[in-house]
Amino acid sequence: MSEVLALIDKLSRDRSLTEEEYEIVVSGFSPAAASYAASLASSVRASYYGSAVFMRGLIEISNYCRNDCLYCGIRRSNRSCSRYRLSPSEILACAEKGYGLGFRTFVLQGGEDPYYTDAVLCSIVSSLKSSFPDCAVTLSMGERSHESYAALFAAGADRYLLRHETACPEHYARLHPSSMSFSNRMECLSSLRSIGYQVGCGFMVGSPYQDASCLARDLKFIESFRPDMCGIGPFVPHKDTPFGSFPAGSSDLTCYLLSLIRIIYPPVLLPATTALGTVDPMGREKGLKAGANVVMPNLSPVAVRSKYSLYDNKICTGEEASECVSCLGSRIKNAGYQLVVDRGDIRKEI
Numbered sequence: 001m002s003e004v005l006a007l008i009d010k011l012s013r014d015r016s017l018t019e020e021e022y023e024i025v026v027s028g029f030s031p032a033a034a035s036y037a038a039s040l041a042s043s044v045r046a047s048y049y050g051s052a053v054f055m056r057g058l059i060e061i062s063n064y065c066r067n068d069c070l071y072c073g074i075r076r077s078n079r080s081c082s083r084y085r086l087s088p089s090e091i092l093a094c095a096e097k098g099y100g101l102g103f104r105t106f107v108l109q110g111g112e113d114p115y116y117t118d119a120v121l122c123s124i125v126s127s128l129k130s131s132f133p134d135c136a137v138t139l140s141m142g143e144r145s146h147e148s149y150a151a152l153f154a155a156g157a158d159r160y161l162l163r164h165e166t167a168c169p170e171h172y173a174r175l176h177p178s179s180m181s182f183s184n185r186m187e188c189l190s191s192l193r194s195i196g197y198q199v200g201c202g203f204m205v206g207s208p209y210q211d212a213s214c215l216a217r218d219l220k221f222i223e224s225f226r227p228d229m230c231g232i233g234p235f236v237p238h239k240d241t242p243f244g245s246f247p248a249g250s251s252d253l254t255c256y257l258l259s260l261i262r263i264i265y266p267p268v269l270l271p272a273t274t275a276l277g278t279v280d281p282m283g284r285e286k287g288l289k290a291g292a293n294v295v296m297p298n299l300s301p302v303a304v305r306s307k308y309s310l311y312d313n314k315i316c317t318g319e320e321a322s323e324c325v326s327c328l329g330s331r332i333k334n335a336g337y338q339l340v341v342d343r344g345d346i347r348k349e350i
């Protein structure tokens with residue numbers, strides 16, 4: 001057995017490797033290593049979740065953003081981005097439609113838009129929770145203060161997604177302007193955890209300047225943080241950003257990392273992301289086979305879909321939510337899984 005396969009084996013026994021070992025596993029990526037990792041990941045995923053795939057209704061509430069992340073199409077400096085924000089009643093209407101389609105989790109995602117003060121966002125969260133008491137509300141609204149996260153949790157938010165973007169501080173500094181800091185991002189994650197949220201971290205695969213040692217640190221961070229959710233997808237360039245001419249990340253490497261993350265922390269909720277479906281037409285199906293168990297179809301109004309453009313050529317910007325659900329449902333079935341109507345909370349025990 002090769003060194004890489006032996007380390008993957010060790011990972012599945014111990015759920016832990018050193019950073020140096022993770023680096024060997026990442027740089028030893030090959031079709032054989034990927035299929036070995038995927039087979040271990042699939043079997044452990046099946047023991048926690050069977051063939052169920054959870055769906056989250058993504059509502060992209062605003063593309064205004066005060067930040068200037070170098071990779072992101074809705075960064076503040078992008079003058080070509082046509083800005084929009086949804087009103088509380090538009091957000092409620094998206095959820096209403098989603099509920100009818102079987103969604104039991106709503107994810108509100110957006111740029112860091114100062115319009116959504118604690119008062120505004122708390123009132124949106126509490127109306128969602130009172131209109132749909134059997135649903136989970138996930139927020140993905142970037143960095144806020146501890147007090148703000150606590151107020152939103154008290155208003156009923158169940159989960160928070162905040163990708164760490166990279167666990168390497170030097171790499172973080174090359175992806176973000178100097179006004180943003182790695183330490184604040186990490187502090188936000190620990191605040192969210194201490195408040196009681198189900199917390200999601202994550203990173204892009206193939207972002208500019210990323211190397212195997214960055215990815216090894218990401219895996220080591222995931223091993224120690226044990227996130228409830230972990231969002232990973234390939235980096236996809238956006239033409240109006242400083243990274244517009246960098247190549248996109250690889251779907252095969254993304255799938256390999258999905259498998260490794262599933263092996264590291266078997267109960268984790270792992271989405272097969274839209275970015276993965278964008279770089280590879282069968283990307284989401286491949287992601288599920290590699291160990292993912294969540295999909296996040298878009299519930300945003302079709303009129304604003306193409307404006308929430310984090311990267312170029314994003315899929316599913318033209319379809320109504322109902323079309324997305326039926327298309328995805330049949331793709332998932334063909335891949336051997338089943339889309340379920342469920343909040344899709346983490347199952348920490350088998």
Ligand code: SAH
Nearest residue numbers: 071072110111141142163234235236310311
């Ligand atoms: N403002 C929120 C939501 C950000 S958008 C926050 O800060 O968390 C959600 C995720 O999209 C980001 O965390 C980032 O990892 C991803 N993303 C942004 N630009 C991207 C790109 N060009 N390619 C792939 N993913 C991207």
